Amino acid sequence: MRLFQVGVLLLTLALSGCKTETPASAPALRVFITYATFRPKCLTLTVVDVHDASHTASGAVPVDEERLSDTRLGVIQDHPGWSRDLRVTAVAHEGSCAGPVIASQSAEARFPTRDVTDLGLDLRAEDLDGDGAFAAKPPYPGTDCDDTDPAIHPGATELCDGIDNNCVAGENDAPRETPFWPDADADGYGDDGGPRVLACITPTGFTTRGGDCDDTAGDIHPGQAEFRCDGRDDNCDGVADSDGFSVGMACTTPLGCSGVLACAGPSASACASSEQPVAYFADDDGDGEAGQSVGPGCMPPEPGATREDTDCDEGSALARQGLTEQCDRLDNDCNGQTDDGVTGCASTAWDAREELGDASARFDAVAVYSRRHGWLAGVASRVLHVEDDAVTPVTNCEGEWKSAWAASNGRVFLGSRAGRFATLRPGEEAEPCESFSSGHAGAINGLVGFESPTDNIVTLYAVTSQGRVLRWRYDDGGATQEQPTVLTEVASNLRAIHGLDETTLLAVGAETVDGQPRPVAFRAPTSGTTWTKEELGVSDATGFLNDVRVLTPRLAYVAGDGALLLERSRDTWTRLPTLTVTGGATPDLRALMAFGRTALYAVSSEVNDVHFFNGSTWSTATQSPATLNALGGSGPGDVWATGHRGTLLRWTP
Structure with missing residues (x-):
């Protein structure tokens, strides 16, 4: 216990150990000041004359800063002029004597006339965490904003940790190390050019990410792909319409023109060019001159294409600029006129001959191997060899002949209704023809062949009513012959086959769909063994395709029932104008011959005309x-x- 004295009017503090005695022979008021479970930094004791408030005296009471609980003794001595009625107040302060009051107690006492009177004052304050700062609780709140954590109190170092460490202004007085940018459009990215602030937590209207190149539009900010093509920099990478649009990059248009990518609406860019494309033409018939349009371009759309259009019929090598006009119904010199300047051409008549063999003769096949030289074949074993105006019957070649093809040396190959092949050469008309089985029943309706340039092998391709495509290699002069083989078998009745070589073959006929025959065509493989069914684009057509002519690797014609005439140009099928005859009937086209795009012949079922x-x-x-x-x-x-x-018509001007 500590003793100190308070002299009235003149305050005297005198520490005298823990003794409780007072000076002898002098009356005094002893004040016992007790505090528990806290350490005040300052205690003060104040005495006021109840009857005259001007009579007051106070003084600091020394404390032991290491003690949580203690009792201090103060002695108040008499002084002339004061009344005996006194108010005594003990006060505990936080931090210093100038700090906030954290505990106070007052009591009135009567100063004794003799001896000593005791007065007890008890102070209570709360510092649960023992950090020297007291809880901010009434009636005497201290300055500790969290009395459960000794690290939180006035004077502590403020941190950016979401806590008011020093109990002053939240975290506003913390060292501000995190920059924030104003985010007016609330897209999570701030304007780099706006006023940056440093703070611990994100202020309202700010964000930790900068880089927004347009803080007025919430859909424009970094961290995304360019999502529209409109001249704006959606992802703030410094380039408008970048990423998938690549506006401004060099490009080439589909027509081969040099340009740059530009917006083609909000969702796509396209190559824009100031170059003007020009028309290009290709040489499809191999005559050295180009006339097949392959479209406009700034570069050749395909190898060999040229800007010069010098061929008026890309289906015939007999029509191009620079040729001499002939009597053949072609515009040979490509001057826009047919057979012009050829004397007597317009009056050239067809040579019609009847009853070759006899009046009952019917010929279903013809094979011409040179000018005015060829073969006729038909029912009842009838085969004729025609040389100019001479007609020689073949006397021993039994069969119902449906198809024929002749090699350049005049050898003819025949296909029969019973699935047999036959062959003979000019001069052998009186001898039995060679006959071979195809190995399959069913009519051989179509036949075409190709001669080897290096040996005597002729390779023949035939089609049958059962949908077979046969190949037969015939060795002219060989002691033995190969057996025909089946290349493919399709679910169709095939009527005709033609091509320039084995890679350009087309086989045609009909397939049954919903009980009706419908036109069908199959293309030979350029490699492998699979024949491809063509998409003819005539789903409304019914009946058969009866004939086919391939003029170039890129041009072919097919003809069939219902006057159906189709052109296959560069893999695209086109329906050509329909033939109508007297009375408006639509005939079936039985056979077709083509010498170019502008010279096609057909015979039909309704009339006897050559169309x-x-x-x-x-x-x-x-x-x-x-x-x-x-x-x-x-x-x-x-x-x-x-x-x-037994009819034969020839036009041989």
């Missing part, structure tokens, strides 16, 4: 005395037609 198609319109080339079944020819100036009553 001619010039690429745009139909006309009658000549009339026949009987129904016609087959067409052939060695060229556009050597056209043959044959059919019933």
Whole structure:
């Protein structure tokens, strides 16, 4: 216990150990000041004359800063002029005597006239965490904003940790190390050019991420792909319409023109060019001159394409600029006129001959191997060899002949209704023809062959009613012959086959769909063994395709029932104008011969005419005395037609 004295009017502090005695022979008021469970930094004792408040005295009471609980003794001595009624107040302060009051107690006492009177004052304050700062609780709140944590109190170092460490202004007085940018459009990215602030927590309207190049638009900010093409920098990478749009980058248009990428609406960019494309043409028929349009471009759309259009018929090597006009219904010199300047061409008549063999003869096939030289074949084993105007019957070649093809040396190959092949050469008309089984039943309806340039092998391709495509290699002069083989078998009735070589073959006929025959065509493989069914684009057509002619690797024609005439140009099938005959009937086209895009012949079921198609319109080339079944020819100036009553028509100007 500590003793100190308070002299009235003159305060005297005198520490005298723990003794409780007072000076002898002097009355005094002893004040016992007790505090527990806290350490005040300052205690004060104040005495006031109850009857005269001007009589007051106070003094600091020394404390032991290491003690949580203690009792201090103060002695108040008499002083002249004061009344005996006194108010005594003990006060505990936080931090210093100038600090906030954390505990106070007052009591009135009467100063004794003799001896000593005791007065006890008890102070209570709360510092639960023992950090010297007291809880901010009434009636005497201290300055500790969290009296459960000794690290939180006035004077502590403020940190950016979400806590008011020093109990002053939240975290506003913390060392501010985190920058924040104003985010006016609330897209999570701030304006780098705006006023940056440093804070511990994100202020309202600010964000920790900068880089927003347009803080007025919430959909424009970094961290995303460019999502529209509109001249704006959606992802703030410094380049408008970058990423998938790549606006401004060099490019090439689909037509081969040099340009730069530009917006083509909000969702795409496209190559824009100031170059003007020009028309290009290709040489599809191999005559050295180009006339097939391959579209406009700034660069050749395909190898060999040229800007010069010098070929008026890309289906024939006999029509191009620089040639001399011939009498063949082709515009040979490409001057826009046909057979102009050829004397007597317009009056050249067809040579019609009847009853070759006899009036009952019917020929279903014709094979021409040179000008005015060829073969006719048909029912009842009838086969004729024609040389100019001489006609020689073959006397011993039994069969119902459906198809024929002749090699350049005049050897003819025949296909029969019973699935047999036969062959003979000019001069062998009186001898038995060679006969071979195909190995399969069913009519051989179509036949085409190719001669080897290095040996005597002729490779023949045939189609049958059962949908087979046969290949037969014939060794002219060989002691033995190979057996025909089946290349493919399709679910169709095949009527005709033609091509320039084994890679350009087309086989045509009909397939059954919902109980009806519908036109069908199959293309030979360029590699492998699979024949491809063509998409003809005529789903409304019914009946058969009866004939086919391949003019170039990129051009072919097929003809069939319902006057159906189709052109296959560069893998695209196009329906050509329909033939109509007297009375408005639509005939079936039985046979087809083509010498170019502008020179096609056909025979039909309704009339005996030989029909001619010039690429745009139909006309009658000549009339026949009987129904016609087959067409052939060695060229556009050597056209043959044959059919019933042993009829043969030839146009050989």
